[in-house]
Every structure is written in C-alpha cells, then in structure tokens.
Amino acid sequence: MAAEVKAPPLRADPGAPQALVPGAMAELKPYVANDKMQQALGFPGELTDGWHERAIGRMGELLDKYRSLKVYMDACVHCGACADKCHYFIGTQDPLNMPVARQDLMRSVYRRYFTLPGRLFPKLVGARDLTKEVLDQWYSYYNQCSECRRCSVFCPYGIDTAEVTMAAKEIMDVAGLGQKYTNEILGKVHRIGNNLGLPGPALADTLEGLEEDVKEETGQDVRFPLDEKGAEVLLVTPSADFFAEPHVDSLIGYAKVFHAAGIRWTLSSHASEAGNFGLFIGNYDQLQKVALRIREAALDLGVKRIVVGECGHAWRVAYSYWNTLTGIGAGGEDPFARMLQQQLDSRYRQPTHICELTWDLIERGALTLDKDANDHRVVTFHDSCNVARASRMGDHPGGQFEIPRAIIRAVANKYVEMPRGTTREQTFCCGGGGGLLTDELLDLRVKGALPRMEALSQVASGHGVNFMATICAICKAQFTKVLPYYGFKMGMVGGVHQLVSTAIRLGPKQ
Amino acid sequence: MGAPMSIAFALLFYAAFLVLVLGTGYRIATYIRTPAPLKIPTTPAPTTRGGVALRLGREVLFFESLFKANLWLWAAGWLFHVGLALVLLRHLRYFTEPVWGWVAWLQPFGVYAGFAMAAGLAGLWMRRIFVARVRYISTPSDHLMLVLLLAIALTGLGMKYVAHTDIVGVKRFFLGLMYFDWQPLPADPVLYAHLVLVALLMLIFPISKLLHAPGVFFSPSRNQVDDPREHRHVAPWAAGLDPKV
Numbered sequence: 077m078a079a080e081v082k083a084p085p086l087r088a089d090p091g092a093p094q095a096l097v098p099g100a101m102a103e104l105k106p107y108v109a110n111d112k113m114q115q116a117l118g119f120p121g122e123l124t125d126g127w128h129e130r131a132i133g134r135m136g137e138l139l140d141k142y143r144s145l146k147v148y149m150d151a152c153v154h155c156g157a158c159a160d161k162c163h164y165f166i167g168t169q170d171p172l173n174m175p176v177a178r179q180d181l182m183r184s185v186y187r188r189y190f191t192l193p194g195r196l197f198p199k200l201v202g203a204r205d206l207t208k209e210v211l212d213q214w215y216s217y218y219n220q221c222s223e224c225r226r227c228s229v230f231c232p233y234g235i236d237t238a239e240v241t242m243a244a245k246e247i248m249d250v251a252g253l254g255q256k257y258t259n260e261i262l263g264k265v266h267r268i269g270n271n272l273g274l275p276g277p278a279l280a281d282t283l284e285g286l287e288e289d290v291k292e293e294t295g296q297d298v299r300f301p302l303d304e305k306g307a308e309v310l311l312v313t314p315s316a317d318f319f320a321e322p323h324v325d326s327l328i329g330y331a332k333v334f335h336a337a338g339i340r341w342t343l344s345s346h347a348s349e350a351g352n353f354g355l356f357i358g359n360y361d362q363l364q365k366v367a368l369r370i371r372e373a374a375l376d377l378g379v380k381r382i383v384v385g386e387c388g389h390a391w392r393v394a395y396s397y398w399n400t401l402t403g404i405g406a407g408g409e410d411p412f413a414r415m416l417q418q419q420l421d422s423r424y425r426q427p428t429h430i431c432e433l434t435w436d437l438i439e440r441g442a443l444t445l446d447k448d449a450n451d452h453r454v455v456t457f458h459d460s461c462n463v464a465r466a467s468r469m470g471d472h473p474g475g476q477f478e479i480p481r482a483i484i485r486a487v488a489n490k491y492v493e494m495p496r497g498t499t500r501e502q503t504f505c506c507g508g509g510g511g512l513l514t515d516e517l518l519d520l521r522v523k524g525a526l527p528r529m530e531a532l533s534q535v536a537s538g539h540g541v542n543f544m545a546t547i548c549a550i551c552k553a554q555f556t557k558v559l560p561y562y563g564f565k566m567g568m569v570g571g572v573h574q575l576v577s578t579a580i581r582l583g584p585k586q
Numbered sequence: 587m588g589a590p591m592s593i594a595f596a597l598l599f600y601a602a603f604l605v606l607v608l609g610t611g612y613r614i615a616t617y618i619r620t621p622a623p624l625k626i627p628t629t630p631a632p633t634t635r636g637g638v639a640l641r642l643g644r645e646v647l648f649f650e651s652l653f654k655a656n657l658w659l660w661a662a663g664w665l666f667h668v669g670l671a672l673v674l675l676r677h678l679r680y681f682t683e684p685v686w687g688w689v690a691w692l693q694p695f696g697v698y699a700g701f702a703m704a705a706g707l708a709g710l711w712m713r714r715i716f717v718a719r720v721r722y723i724s725t726p727s728d729h730l731m732l733v734l735l736l737a738i739a740l741t742g743l744g745m746k747y748v749a750h751t752d753i754v755g756v757k758r759f760f761l762g763l764m765y766f767d768w769q770p771l772p773a774d775p776v777l778y779a780h781l782v783l784v785a786l787l788m789l790i791f792p793i794s795k796l797l798h799a800p801g802v803f804f805s806p807s808r809n810q811v812d813d814p815r816e817h818r819h820v821a822p823w824a825a826g827l828d829p830k831v
Contacts (some may be wrong), residue, residue: 096718141823143620144806150613151801154728155663156713156720157655171722180723192793193727201794202725225807228628230655232645232663233798234807236626360623364827396625396814400824408818412828425815465628468812473630501630502654 081519083561084167086530093160100170105212106219106517109254116263117362120252123211127251131206132189134250135182135243139190144239149186151233152179158227158237163504164220167523172217175227175237181214182240211253218244219255220520222510223356224461229501241510242358249357257514258353265366270315270349276302279345282318290328296582298335300327300343305377307342309334311430312350312370312394313385314549322570323552326386329573330430332580336444337437341383347373350390351549355397356511364401367393371402371416380421383428386571388460388548389509394427395467431547432469434576435479438486444581450488453543455575456535457481458494458528458555459503460548474500480547480572487579492539498531506546508554521554522561529562536564545572592771595781596763602788609792610800617804623821631812638811645808659713666706666735672699673742680757681764697746704739707732731795734783741780751777 087094111121120130139146158175160166165173172178180202187194187203194203204210223238248254264273274282283300290298301307311334317327334341347370354363374382382404384394399405403413405426420426437443457480469475477500484491498504507524535541546552546569555569632638644650649667652660676696679685711732714724745751755772762769771777790796803809820828 143622146620147801147804151798153795153798154723159719176723201727232652233802234805236807399818405815412831413818415831
C-alpha cells in the first residue's frame with residue numbers, strides 16, 4: 077500500500093466543480109479491532125450472530141438519546157450545500173465522501189427501519205436494509221470522516237456529519253465491528269493512563285531528560301514536575317508532547333511560560349493524556365471514563381486550576397464536555413460537580429487552554445519576549461477543526477481564532493494568513509483527525525490534506541512562508557507525515573508554543 | 587352541498603389538515619422529548635440566548651449558512667421560499683372574512699411571488715438534474731417533491747392568468763369547512779388538481795424531508811448557547827452516570 081500512495085495534483089481552480097469517481101475509496105478500510113481490544117471496552121469481540129439486531133437496536137437507542145441524530149436524520153433535503161465542502165471528497169472525488177452521501181449511508185437505514193415511507197416505499201425515498209454489504213460500506217466510509225464539522229458550517233440546518241459518523245461508529249462497535257487504531261488506544265488509556273502507553277516511570281525519565289536539555293539551552297532550572305501535590309496548575313496535554321517531534325518543543329514552551337510566570341504546575345501520571353478517543357467513537361461511557369481520570373488526578377493532587385495543552389479534539393472535550401462529564405467547570409449545583417468546583421479557583425476559566433493562559437500573561441506584560449528570535453521563520457497558522465468549530469477561547473465568540481494569532485504576532489515578526497475560505501471556521505482538516513491517524517489509511521490522509529496543502533502552497537510561494545503553526549497533536553503528526561508528499565519539508569509544521577519557546581527570555585527581567 | 591366531488595374534497599381537506607397538524611405536532615414533540623446530552627453548537631456560537639435567537643432568525647429568514655455555501659443554490663432556494671411564504675400569506679384571503687388589511691395590502695406582491703416561487707423551484711430542479719454531485723445524491727422522492735411544488739405553483743398561476751376559477755365560490759367552500767357550514771366547491775378541473783396537490787403536500791409533510799422546517803429550530807449545532815464552562819449541562823439519562831460521591 078505505502079508504495080502506491082501519491083499526492084493528487086494541486087487544483088488550478090479550487091472553485092471549479094470536480095468530476096465524480098464512484099467507488100474510488102470503497103476498498104480502503106482501517107484494520108478491524110480484535111476481540112481482546114473490543115472486549116476491553118465492553119463491546120462484542122466480533123460480528124457474531126445477532127449483529128443486525130444489536131445494530132438496529134442501538135440505532136433506536138441513539139435516536140432516543142441524541143436529539144442531534146434524530147433531527148439530522150429527518151431534516152436533510154439533499155440540497156447539496158455540503159457536497160463539495162469535505163476535504164476527503166475534494167482529495168478523493170469519491171461521491172460517498174460527500175457529507176450528505178456519507179450521512180445517507182445511515183439515513184437510508186434509518187428510513188427503512190424507523191419511518192413509514194421507508195417501510196412502505198423503500199426505493200422511492202432511498203431506504204435500504206442493513207445488510208452485511210451496507211455495513212461494509214459503513215466501515216469504509218465512516219472511517220473516512222475525520223469528524224471535522226466543516227460541512228456543518230454550510231448546512232442550512234446545521235446538520236453535523238460528525239454526529240452521524242460518531243453514531244455509526246458506536247453502532248458498529250456494538251455490532252462487533254470496531255476500528256483497531258481507536259479502540260486499541262482507548263484500552264491503553266484505561267490500562268496505562270495515556271494513548272501512547274507510556275508508563276509512569278518512563279514518563280518521569282523523559283521529563284528529567286527535558287529538564288537537562290532546557291538547562292543546557294537556557295542555563296535556567298526550568299522544571300517539568302510530575303505528580304506534585306499542592307501545585308496550583310494541573311497541565312493535561314496530549315501524550316505525544318512527551319517525546320514526538322515537533323510536539324515536545326511546545327511542551328518545552330509551556331514549561332518555560334510557567335517558569336517565567338512563577339506558576340507552580342504539575343503533570344499527572346494518572347492523567348497523562350489530554351486526548352480522548354471516546355469522542356471519535358461516539359461512545360458516551362468511554363468519553364466519560366477517559367475524562368474522569370482527569371477529575372481524579374485533580375482531586376488527588378489538590379490543584380486549583382486545570383490547563384490543557386495543544387490538542388484539538390482534547391480541547392473540544394475539555395471545553396465543551398468536561399463540565400458535563402466530570403464537573404470540571406463552573407455552575408454545577410449537584411454534589412458531584414460541587415465537590416470539585418469548590419476546590420478549583422473560580423477566578424480562572426476552568427478548564428483553561430494553554431493559549432488563554434499564555435495570552436493573559438503576555439497582555440499583563442509578565443513575559444519577556446524577543447520577537448527577533450523567530451526571524452528565520454515566516455509563520456502561518458492552521459486552525460485545527462475541533463478548536464475552530466467546536467470550542468472557544470477567551471470571553472468572546474471567535475476567541476479561538478484571535479488568541480493563538482495574537483500570541484504568534486507577539487512572538488514573531490513575520491506572519492501571513494492563508495487564503496480566505498481555508499481558515500477560521502472554514503478551516504480545512506489536516507486530513508488525519510477523528511481517529512484516522514493510522515498508517516493503513518495513509519492514502520486517504522495524503523489525499524485529504526489536499527485543500528490545506530493548496531492553501532499552504534499559495535502562501536509558501538507567494539510570501540515565503542516556511543512555518544505552519546498549529547495547536548493540535550494530531551495535526552502536527554499528520555502534517556509531519558504528509559508534507560513531504562507535497563514537496564514540503566516535514567519540519568515546516570510546529571506548535572504555537574514552539575514559537576513562544578524560541579522567543580521567551582528567562583532569568584531576571586532586563 | 588350535495589355534489590360527491592365537494593364532499594370528497596371536504597373530507598380530503600379535513601383529513602389533510604389533521605395529518606398536518608397532529609403529525610407534525612407529534613414529530614415536534616419527539617424532538618422536544620429527545621435530549622441533547624452534549625454541548626455541540628457549531629462555533630463561533632452566541633454566548634447568550636438572545637444571540638441564539640438572532641442566529642436562528644438569520645438562518646430562517648436569510649438562509650445564512652446556505653449563503654456561505656453556494657450563491658446559486660442560495661438564490662434559488664431563497665427565491666422559492668420567500669415566494670412560497672408570500673403566496674401562503676396571500677391565500678389568507680380565502681380563509682378570512684372580512685379580509686385583514688395587511689393581507690389585502692399584500693395581494694399584488696403575492697401574485698409576483700407566485701412567479702418567483704416557480705422560478706426558484708425550476709432553478710433547484712435544474713441543479714438537481716445538471717450538477718453531477720447533486721444528481722448523485724437525489725432520490726426519486728427529491729425530484730417528485732419539486733414536481734409536486736412546481737405543479738402546485740403552475741396550477742395556481744394557471745387559475746390566475748389562464749383559466750379563471752370562481753374564487754368567490756372557492757372562498758365560500760373553505761369558510762364553510764372552517765365553520766362547519768358546508769358549501770359546494772366550484773367544478774373546475776384546474777382547481778381540483780391544485781387542491782389535490784396541496785392536500786398531498788399537507789399529508790406527506792410529517793413523514794418527509796419537509797420536516798426540515800421545524801427541524802432547523804431543534805438543531806443543536808444551531809440552537810445551543812456556547813456556555814459549557816459556565817453552566818453544567820447534563821441530560822436526564824446522563825445524570826445517573828456520574829460516579830457517586
């Protein structure tokens with residue numbers, strides 16, 4: 077497979093309609109989770125007898141539990157507003173990667189089993205039985221959606237394909253057809269505490285090594301504390317930050333910011349993962365179970381603030397769901413939420429994004445920054461989908477766009493925006509989100525990156541951009557892998573706090 | 587009233603009205619009953635309820651999201667819907683006696699709106715036929731829905747411009763239905779066709795994609811307030827899942 081993967085050519089006119097290539101991606105499927113991975117999450121090990129009843133049964137349950145799914149199944153008029161908005165459709169030209177067609181894989185089954193016209197006149201309204209073939213189609217194409225929500229921006233009813241994809245993954249899990257990459261990782265979080273399976277002692281070693289590296293670079297004793305009770309801040313960050321490139325450079329950036337501001341902080345070996353793949357598979361129990369580790373760590377360590385590192389879907393879960401799932405937030409009136417919320421310092425946003433924290437410090441003049449240190453870089457910013465379309469920073473709508481950009485402008489002299497229609501709420505997914513960051517899907521990932529690569533190529537050739545900053549661990553890993561397919565250096569991608577790390581001056585104020 | 591045709595139409599419209607109101611009411615009730623367990627507004631989203639009302643208002647009146655998506659689609663869709671809205675308001679004169687002042691004032695606009703509605707529908711149908719990706723996602727019912735609406739518009743315009751029908755008689759018939767004082771329906775094939783199609787539209791409303799009309803108000807990605815850090819949002823079925831403290 078790897079030998080065949082090639083980047084599609086950049087389009088001369090991204091506005092022109094594309095030809096359809098039916099079936100282009102039908103055969104691309106991620107590896108199926110084995111029975112051990114499935115059972116560790118409480119799902120059937122494989123597609124055994126009764127999968128059909130389990131699938132339809134769960135679909136009915138989800139329709140009763142989620143207004144989103146219920147309304148989205150009914151409301152679509154097939155207008156086609158979303159059809160050309162998906163990066164995977166743009167990159168593959170497979171019509172089943174059009175958001176509406178992807179939704180219809182489920183909507184056709186919904187109509188057959190849950191609506192009158194679908195029961196009576198299936199052909200007329202495009203209703204289908206849930207056969208093994210249809211399930212296979214689900215497995216292909218619901219694993220070709222990164223749940224980025226770009227389509228939902230353009231839908232006149234706000235229909236969000238991510239909600240449909242999540243429901244489909246939940247239904248397939250319950251049928252016994254799980255996806256290996258996501259479900260194996262969820263097992264690791266439960267067993268070890270993070271997605272990468274890095275145990276506590278190894279984490280302690282890694283952090284010690286980082287302290288030595290930073291000492292060598294700056295001459296300062298910048299600490300990377302682990303499990304320190306009584307710290308003010310618990311930092312929860314994607315585990316890739318601990319050793320993957322370029323992620324680790326942002327972790328160093330966070331540590332320098334805490335050091336410069338004199339904030340006592342700690343990481344937790346129990347909650348050494350901000351990512352929450354429960355989101356990707358749409359399973360409420362998994363989502364909550366993974367998130368509860370952070371509540372437990374916060375209570376155990378007695379921290380006053382919870383800060384989240386650079387990770388897109390983690391920030392969605394933290395910002396939008398933690399208060400619901402774990403009580404991390406404010407305004408809770410039940411004992412479960414109050415127990416934690418009384419401990420947390422209500423003068424701060426709970427949880428806080430690391431960019432909110434850093435920007436507050438910059439605004440107060442608490443950091444010494446040397447912008448010229450980044451002069452070898454011409455920077456652009458890639459909005460990560462979950463931050464852009466499923467969360468916020470600061471007090472005003474759109475703060476999730478302004479705050480990271482404000483930080484970049486404060487730490488670098490040369491900043492260029494990518495073309496309109498490819499940034500902010502209309503940003504294109506990196507092509508690797510939603511639980512698709514796995515090698516057997518590389519072909520899809522390379523093709524899905526096409527619209528972002530087109531935008532990057534414009535500012536790279538037009539303005540000499542050589543650094544694309546982003547605040548998502550998946551974006552960083554995905555771009556590192558796919559940039560070379562488009563003729564860019566993989567080192568072009570990095571974190572916002574990597575730039576902060578370069579510019580920040582430690583030691584006594586000059 | 588006597589004539590079997592009049593009786594048939596009277597029964598048809600009572601049935602269609604009941605199905606429309608009760609069926610759609612039932613669907614709306616299920617939307618209300620079904621909780622939204624997680625905060626999923628498409629951001630940037632308003633941080634207050636007033637802001638959400640404005641967002642929904644812009645969506646319903648101006649099709650804001652569709653405007654961002656595709657100008658031609660927006661133009662055809664908006665033309666059709668505004669045309670339909672004006673035509674429906676114009677038709678109030680057949681159901682009110684005396685006719686309300688603003689309905690009388692609206693009459694000339696309502697006539698042009700009939701053409702706008704037909705033009706919008708034609709545009710939407712052309713798109714469905716000639717744009718490959720829209721053709722790909724279209725089911726037979728998608729085409730038939732446009733045919734139905736177009737036929738309603740054309741029969742309506744036909745009665746206005748080609749073969750006048752006895753609208754005084756039509757009005758007497760519908761007021762009779764409303765006050766249970768049944769009156770004969772003028773015998774006119776174009777009128778029959780127009781009314782059968784309208785009744786059909788009413789009958790399929792609660793079981794078809796026409797549910798997008800109430801659906802837009804219940805879409806969590808559009809109607810939720812962006813305040814998850816400030817307020818704990820827990821659905822009744824999810825509350826029981828919190829670990830005991």
